[in-house]
Amino acid sequence: MTIAATSPYRVDATGYYGPFGGAYVPEMLYPNVEELRDNYLRIIQEPEFQREFTQLLTDYVGRPTPLFLARRLSAHYGTTIYLKREDLCHTGAHKVNNTIGQILVAKRLGKKRIVAETGAGQHGVATATVCALMGLECIVYMGEIDIERQKPNVDRMRMLGAKVVPATSGSKTLKDATNEAMRHWISNPTDTHYIIGSVVGPHPYPDMVARFQSVISAETISQLLHQTGRGTPDFMLACVGGGSNAAGAFYHYLDEPSVRLVAAEAAGKGVNTGHSAATTALGKPGILHGASTILMQTADGQVTEPYSISAGLDYPGIGPQHAHLFATGRAEFLSITDKQALDAGFQLSRLEGIIPALETAHALACLPLIGAKPDEVVVVCLSGRGDKDLATYTKHLEEYA
């Protein structure tokens, strides 16, 4: 599978995916974004970068992650289901693929300090991890409310030597942490790199993060080929918060129309309840965190506060590439409620002995909805493990007795 030189689904020379993308940043931030934009492709294509990145993915992250034939789940749905086990990555999710890549870029740009934002704390932990590994100072901005809600991850970051700074403005959650991390970056442009945790933000972040996560579909191709004789599945399923695990799972299949790309977004308590994060179902085009994309907003353009049972999907937008995949119909977007996700999380635990992250459970909840036939092959990107979500799952144990 080769990547078409001019694919309608990949970033163009100006940083756009169709009408989405770009770099809508304040003038003060422009030099930082420009430095990254002018250097990222050259850096990540250097053989020495590729060697170091691949070695760390192998020896530190534990790649390749297995592609597991889920026999009991397959029998239940009358089709063939493979799980791409990103939950087995070091730190328990796919996020570390990106933070490893970005810290290697930061080192080559001569940066001494890393700043990051985090909501649930998963990206903060993945960032603090690679900063410890590389001996770089790490500052993580986190909403004051999230610091209270996500104590175990705050403790992990501190254990790893990171400084966790509370964001006390606005709603004191992820979008405010993002604003404060960007402010820090503006004031420290020469020695700091900002590690964004998903395929969001100004160009080149969405493309750079997708490239680091593309290892997911690259491995899937060779593993499927080995196990089934064919590198392309009929369906590729992934959940979308900002969209980085989905971007990696879709990457090498974008220009293969025979592969149906299915993205699961969080419908929370229901798409029309006012408590959801169903961006494509409810959102409209606008600018969020430096990119033109689709986001949930009020009639006068204020960002709507999102809700999902899963902290990693609790984001009011999606990355610009996903906005384009949605607008062109290349990917199908399904809205999955908290209840559907819980059902799927308990089902996988009981059928396969794998407790998925609540985010990942949204992708699994698409299995009864896609109508896969007995002779078809479905791959689910199992983005993370569910240990962090045990308290939430436990509240619902009785319903699944």
Ligand SMILES: *Cc1c(COP(=O)(O)O)cnc(C)c1O
């Ligand atoms: C953060 C997270 C997500 C959502 O982020 P994406 O950028 O959309 O992949 C999904 N699954 C897990 C396990 C996560 O930690």
